[in-house]
Amino acid sequence: MDVARNLESYTIDDIYALPEGERAELIDGKIYYMAPPNTKHQRLVHFFDREIGSYIQSHKGECEVFPAPFAVFLSENDKNYVEPDISVICDKNKITDKGCNGAPDWIIEIVSPSSRQMDYYKKLFKYRTAGVREYWVADPEREFVTIYNFEKDSMEEYSFDKDIPVGIYEGISLKIE
Numbered sequence: 001m002d003v004a005r006n007l008e009s010y011t012i013d014d015i016y017a018l019p020e021g022e023r024a025e026l027i028d029g030k031i032y033y034m035a036p037p038n039t040k041h042q043r044l045v046h047f048f049d050r051e052i053g054s055y056i057q058s059h060k061g062e063c064e065v066f067p068a069p070f071a072v073f074l075s076e077n078d079k080n081y082v083e084p085d086i087s088v089i090c091d092k093n094k095i096t097d098k099g100c101n102g103a104p105d106w107i108i109e110i111v112s113p114s115s116r117q118m119d120y121y122k123k124l125f126k127y128r129t130a131g132v133r134e135y136w137v138a139d140p141e142r143e144f145v146t147i148y149n150f151e152k153d154s155m156e157e158y159s160f161d162k163d164i165p166v167g168i169y170e171g172i173s174l175k176i177e
Contacts, residue, residue: 011078023069026081027122034083034115040140041085041110047176048086048108048138055172063090063105071099072107074130082123085110088168103131106168111139124148134167138176145176 009029018024023034037045049067056063066087074080086108089095094102107127109119119137127135128150135148143160149167158164160176 009079012073012081013078015081023083025083025118026079027126029079032118032122035112037110038112041112044110044138044140044176045085048174051174052086052088052166055169061090061169062092063088064092064095066100066104072104073099073101074103074126076101080126080130082126084108090168103127103133105132106134106136106166107132108136108138111137111141113141120146143176 010026010031011029012026014031015024015026025032025034045067049065053065055061056065066089068083068085070083070087072082072084072087074082084104084107086106087100087104088106089100090105091102094100094104109115109123111119124135124137128148133149133151135150137146137148139145145158145160145164147154147156147158147164147167149155152167163173163175165173
């Protein structure tokens, strides 16, 4: 039996060919379908988008914040396509009409029961190897944020009620209440 024939590899074209309203991500040629977000998830996305965007604007920063759905093409091949909940991009040359070509500087994912394995393992490895500087996994069920600062090779956890420092910016911390 030829094992290679049974292994299907998908491309970004397959993502764009999905039926209207169906969302999925592509990691190493494998499609991962996404469940619709719940209200708590959307509140967190809105919180992060608003707080980070306000900070950047008030400090006349060069970075931009993009909430999902926003396409991120992590590599130059057509086998990786993700839609992080929050993408902060500081290199304007990476931003196109289709999304972000290359790694955002900072990514935040809001974990759900169906995305736990993906956010804590698959995406962690993918984001690190792609060159993301900082990766946060916000867990509304546990009310914790796990921060992976890839530049410092560190990992820390904070409860939602604590000030959470942002590694890529001096002087900003977020408190989720």
